[in-house]
Amino acid sequence: MREYRELMAQQRVRAVWTVVFGIIVLAMCIGAALAARTLFVPTPEPTPTTTSPISVAPMTPTTPLTPMLTNTPTPADTATPAETPAPTPTPTTAPLPEPSPTPPPDPQGDVGAYESGDPVEGVPGGVDIRTASVGADLRVVLQPTGGVPAELAEWAAEGEVLLWIYLYDPIPDPPTVFTDWVFVLDLDGDTTTGRPAGTVRVNPDLGYEVAIGVSYDDTSGKYEPYLLVWDPAKLALVSKPDEPRFILPALSEVEGNEARTLIGLALSLETLAENVEQTTGTTLVAGEVKGRAAVQSRAGGWKVVDFYPDRPD
Numbered sequence: 162m163r164e165y166r167e168l169m170a171q172q173r174v175r176a177v178w179t180v181v182f183g184i185i186v187l188a189m190c191i192g193a194a195l196a197a198r199t200l201f202v203p204t205p206e207p208t209p210t211t212t213s214p215i216s217v218a219p220m221t222p223t224t225p226l227t228p229m230l231t232n233t234p235t236p237a238d239t240a241t242p243a244e245t246p247a248p249t250p251t252p253t254t255a256p257l258p259e260p261s262p263t264p265p266p267d268p269q270g271d272v273g274a275y276e277s278g279d280p281v282e283g284v285p286g287g288v289d290i291r292t293a294s295v296g297a298d299l300r301v302v303l304q305p306t307g308g309v310p311a312e313l314a315e316w317a318a319e320g321e322v323l324l325w326i327y328l329y330d331p332i333p334d335p336p337t338v339f340t341d342w343v344f345v346l347d348l349d350g351d352t353t354t355g356r357p358a359g360t361v362r363v364n365p366d367l368g369y370e371v372a373i374g375v376s377y378d379d380t381s382g383k384y385e386p387y388l389l390v391w392d393p394a395k396l397a398l399v400s401k402p403d404e405p406r407f408i409l410p411a412l413s414e415v416e417g418n419e420a421r422t423l424i425g426l427a428l429s430l431e432t433l434a435e436n437v438e439q440t441t442g443t444t445l446v447a448g449e450v451k452g453r454a455a456v457q458s459r460a461g462g463w464k465v466v467d468f469y470p471d472r473p474d
Contacts, residue, residue, distance in 0.1 A: 266291050267469050269329050275362065275457065275464040278472075283460045287332030287340060287421070290469040293454035294325050297470060299367070301346060301452040303430060310423055312410035317427045324373065324426045326454050326469070331421040332409060336377045340458040342424050343374030348437055350449030355441065356391040356398075363455050365472055370437045372398060373426055375407040388428065390440045399440065403432045 269291070272284045295301050303322040310325060317323040324344050332340075347367045352358045355368035363369075372389040386405050389398040405428040411420050434445040454469045 265297075267467070267471065271471070272456075272460075272465050272467045275466045281460050281463050281465050284465055285333065285336065285338055285340065285458055285460060286330040287328055287336060288456045288458045288465065288467055289329040290454065290456055290467045291327045291329045291422075293327065293344075293469045294323070295344075295452055295454055295469060299451040299453065299470065301344075301450045303433075303447060303450060310410075310425075312412060312423060313408070313425045316408060316425060320430055321427045322373075322430050322433055324454075326424050326456065328422045328424070328456075332424070334421060335382060336379065338459045339377065339379050340456065341374060341376035342426075342454075342456050343372055343376075344426070344452050344454050345369040345372050346450060346452040348434075348445040348450055349443050350446060350451050354443050362466070362472065363453055363468065365474065367451060367453060369452065370441050370443050371433065373405050373428060373433075375405070375424070375426065386426070388433075388436065390436050392440050393442075401436050401440075403428070403436060 267290045269289060270280075272281065272289050273279050274281050294305065301324075305323060309323065310327070313323065313325055326342055345363050345367060347355055347369045348371060349355075352366070352368040355370040356364060358368050359365050370391050372387075375384055375386040377384050384407065386407050388401040388403055388405060390401055391397075392399045405426045407427075408425045409421055410423050410425070430445075437443055437445060455466055457464065457466045459465065
């Protein structure tokens with residue numbers, strides 16, 4: 162009987178432990194489930210609306226994320242203007258119109274004494290001007306495209322100023338006395354700039370900034386081209402090292418004239434403009450250039466000169 166009671170007590174103890182163990186296991190399962198729910202909360206699905214499509218747009222942007230600066234307005238921001246023809250820009254190297262009106266030939270035999278203009282006998286050849294590259298209104302086209310003597314048509318290089326003087330009588334070979342062929346140019350057409358008008362006989366109506374020419378030195382027996390620029394600080398013409406090129410063609414297109422009746426001068430337009438601006442502060446204005454040609458020499462002890470166009474007096 163006692164053995165029976167002991168057996169029953171053991172069975173009750175075993176049942177109690179079984180229940181307790183089951184409770185512990187159940188508690189552990191519940192705790193694990195709660196922990197998993199805390200760590201992995203599911204993201205709620207998006208609710209589609211009528212204004213947002215369900216499909217996702219591609220991630221690659223079709224326009225730059227940072228807009229580029231531009232001065233061109235977009236069509237959405239600017240009204241479309243009425244169609245107008247686009248202006249055609251004029252190239253800076255385009256030649257200017259020829260001087261107009263074309264002056265008549267200078268009278269033959271009008272070489273005179275430098276100071277008075279009185280006629281002088283025994284004028285040497287190569288002094289009496291027939292015509293030159295200056296208009297009747299004193300206008301000078303520095304880079305002409307028409308009316309250029311045939312002998313000089315291919316002589317001047319691109320970008321060069323071209324000037325010339327036709328003479329009634331050929332230049333002796335060699336000249337017998339000092340002779341000077343020169344152009345004085347008012348590069349801005351303003352008589353208040355450059356060498357003051359009326360200071361010498363060649364410029365009664367010009368404020369010229371530059372003298373371009375070539376002279377024959379009968380002492381050295383050489384032709385000497387020169388570029389002289391008016392220096393307002395010194396009140397004098399100063400020599401520049403950028404000498405012009407010159408030519409005395411062996412033939413002449415002027416009807417009835419012999420050889421050596423034409424003299425040509427060429428100089429870089431850029432070089433000319435730079436020299437004048439640096440020395441005088443004057444800016445070359447191609448459409449406003451004015452000038453006069455002159456030939457100086459000696460005859461019978463007198464200094465003689467011929468102008469083209471003639472002085473207004």
